[in-house]
Amino acid sequence: MSETVHVYAGECTTTYTASDDAGDEPTRRRGRVVVVHKPDGTVLVHDAAGYQPVAWLTRANAVHREVDGDGGFALVAVKERERLRVESRGQAHRGSHAATPAGVEVGTCPDCDGTLVRARGTITCLDCPAEYGLPRDAATLDETCDCGLPRMAVDRGARFELCVDRNCEDLDAAVRDRFDRQWSCPDCGGDLRVLRERTLFLGCENYPDCEATYALPDREVVGACDCGLPRVRAEDDGGGSPGDADTRCLDPDCRQTDGGEAEEAPS
Structure with missing residues (x-):
């Protein structure tokens, strides 16, 4: 605008x-x-x-x-x-x-046929008030949603491809459907819930008796650690089939070892 x-x-x-x-x-x-x-x-x-x-x-x-x-x-x-x-x-x-904001052109506004640009963490229409906030690490795709807006890809333990409008496709709901209660709390054994407080994170269901919290993985989950948390690809891993040396526990201070091949990631 x-x-x-x-x-x-x-x-x-x-x-x-x-x-x-x-x-x-x-x-x-x-x-x-x-x-x-x-x-x-x-x-x-x-x-x-x-x-x-x-x-x-x-x-x-x-x-x-x-x-x-x-x-x-x-x-x-x-x-x-x-x-x-x-x-x-x-x-x-x-x-x-x-x-207006000046950014990379990413599509056409379905509300007014104006140009959509990505700039400063948002997708903004140059001709009307339409504006859509983006996650910091989101990549805009060439694909268009049925509503007419661009789609984006975000890594949150897996790759999620969604509409940039949260009212059309909600990232939080997609992550919860995939990962809510998938892992156990290393401190008390309770289920880890996908929660939001300014950002998505994993928190123990037994709060406030157990205050364990963990950042949601920002890269692919490839298995489970013996401690109960997910294992993720190493930051510099180039892809392919990961072995134990290519992965790490979500908790960087974890002292557990898998003792064998990683379990399959939840689907």
Whole structure:
């Protein structure tokens, strides 16, 4: 969805102060510059050289803009103890422009036929408010769901291929169907449940009497350890049929050994 970027250009005085302490001297610059005020509160001041701004404030808590009758402007951005002020010296050019996230094109929006792009952990439509959050390690696929959205692949003990819209196909439900109660708690023997608290994880069913928790595997499960936890492929394993040397227990501190071939992974 489009948001507004404000752009100013002209001869300006830029004043940056790092704190409110009386002993701190502000940094001042004067020149013909271009000022960019982004929707997230970021303010950038660019001069004629290089790619780096001569002054900036990232994601300011507040940005106040003033325009006078002579075509000049003043802009003040504040973030905690930082303060950036940009004031034009006479008439300046001003403009407002629509802007969206910029990312890799991944499909067409079924709601409005706009372009879908993947950027900053989301799939976003450039023409409407549609937005879909992605797991950090998700790979978008060339396949399209019946609903019209792209599909993704995520490794959570196995490879899951789902729609990017959780309301269409829910990753949590798919992982629970596959792995809930598949393994035993090494501490008390209870079943390990697939739970979510900000992220998916394995937790003992006997909580709070047993507080054992484990990160859900982010690579393929290939068997079970003698301790009751799953065994997963080693991080640098290139695939193929894994032997014991190519796998490890989900618990990196486990001292158990399989004592033989790994059991088959749950299906």
